[in-house]
Amino acid sequence: MADYLPQPADQQFLLFDVLQAGDALAATGAFPEADAGLLTQVLDEAGKFVGEVVAPLHRVGDAPGCRLENGRVTTPPGFREAYRAFWQAGWPALACAPEDGGQGLPWVLEGVLYEWLSAANHGWTMAPGLLHGAYECLKHHGSDALKQAYLPKIASGEWLATMCLTEPHAGSDLGLARTQAVPQADGRFHLRGTKIFISGGEHDLTDNIVHLVLAREPGAPPGPKGLSLFLAPKFLPDGARNGVVCERIEEKMGLHGSPTCVLRFDDAIGWRVGEPGRGLGAMFVMMNAARVHVALQGIGLLDAAWQKAHAYAQERTQMRAPGAARGEGAADPIIRHPAVRRILDVERGWIDGLRVLAYRTALELDLAKHHPDAARRQAAQQWCALVTPVLKAMGTEQGFGGASRCLQVFGGHGYVKEWGIEQIVRDSRVAMIYEGTNEIQAIDLLARKVLADGGAALDALLAGLQADAGSDGATHALLQADAGGDDATHALLQSARDTTAALVAACARDAVLPYEAADDYLRLVGLALLAWAWHRIARTPGAQAPRWAEPAAAVRLRVLPEAGMRQAILARQCAAAGAARAA
Structure with a gap:
């Protein structure tokens, strides 16, 4: 089966049409030459490099893998040559400062690049994955002597x-x-x-x-x-x-x-x-950058699994699809079967929605660093603090679970190595664990950030998304909650706000509740953010095409209703707060 192939047109639509990244970056004044044309060109070239150089090494990275002999590790065949081409072409230095040998481009470009790299060859990408975090750590905390000796080598890769x-x-x-x-x-x-x-x-x-x-x-x-x-x-x-x-x-x-x-x-x-x-404080510069990268790993691996499943479903024929006209043939491509179509559309909906959230977070990282207005920088930092744990947990959980569902499309063929889908499932599992387990992310969100200010910052963020969702006065049919036309985006965001207020009050009565409720709470907030992301997609010209409309419908029907279940669980926990332990 064909290797992973980046589709830059998807990223360009989400970045420049849905999120208006060109305007956001121009407002910083930090990237005067980085207009949409240049950024598009960089993405196109990055896609070519990933598809032609890194992706073909995916299978060889799994077997034979790495070897240790006499204290020295040898990487799989082709890995060293591919990495040399990577750093000599300047890809690690995209977002590093020009004075350190970098290209001074927006961090969001690096985010997209590493999403593609992870999708194409997660094992290979683990090597350069910490470069930017190490660069930022040393740049902000290293002595002049250390920076002179090591920073340019790290910046360049x-x-x-x-x-x-x-x-x-x-x-x-x-x-x-x-x-x-x-x-x-x-x-x-x-x-x-x-x-x-x-x-x-x-x-x-x-x-x-x-x-x-x-x-x-x-x-x-x-x-x-x-x-x-x-x-x-x-x-x-x-x-x-x-x-x-x-x-x-x-x-x-x-x-x-x-x-x-x-x-x-x-x-x-x-x-x-x-x-x-103060080592942890210095190290957290690396960890925060790494957590956004890990979220993008999950998204990229899910996209890789989806590409394989989609290609296989178009070629594999099995029995006549329900509703198909009777003819000479007794079998149809399985992509025509509702069970397969459902898997593909739901996972496509997760990929696109999570990308909007990840790219918005990457843009906020650029704004937090470069925007001339202090209030806007603070708002960007607040977004990253609150959304990064949600993004890391949701992206990696969906990366593994969604890849497993894509394997289901292959039937028994997915469980053997020949098709390559089982490697993606295995490779994706660890992302739910490293750089802070997903349970730690949930505790970080609720116990350390939301409760710290009584939920004020998250409430303001969700209220801002509600205002954004209603800014054009439109109710999009693909995102309607019911036939009456209630906007699911507004309702979900309000549900998350109401639940936050109830949890803050309940946690004041029960010191253990934040740790019991954290996972369900993060999931509810994540679904509300996903609804907003799809609202942004749906109101963008061009999103009415089947490429976007079909996953939007799947998200509305099969993903967003989960929020009701999470809200009900949290409501019961709030109602019972402290009662059982007091008894």
């Missing part, structure tokens, strides 16, 4: 980077980390400890690897406030090999093209990045 957080006993609770950083007389540190689940911790793609490591200095207090961040390269400036040892690479369910390493730091030489005890 000539050297890759890792994020060394997790330890065998410290996963989501990083405050338990025990890796030690012992200060030396010359200002350097010796790092001692073991880190696990380190993506790209050892490989042959680049001549050096820059490890960013959380560790604890002597006398540091316990918990997260005692952690500092350190930079420890694979090779030191004098060319000597640093004391970073790859003990093994994990045998994983998927992502065989990405070496997930156990790294042992044996008095590895490192330099502190930022202030003592």
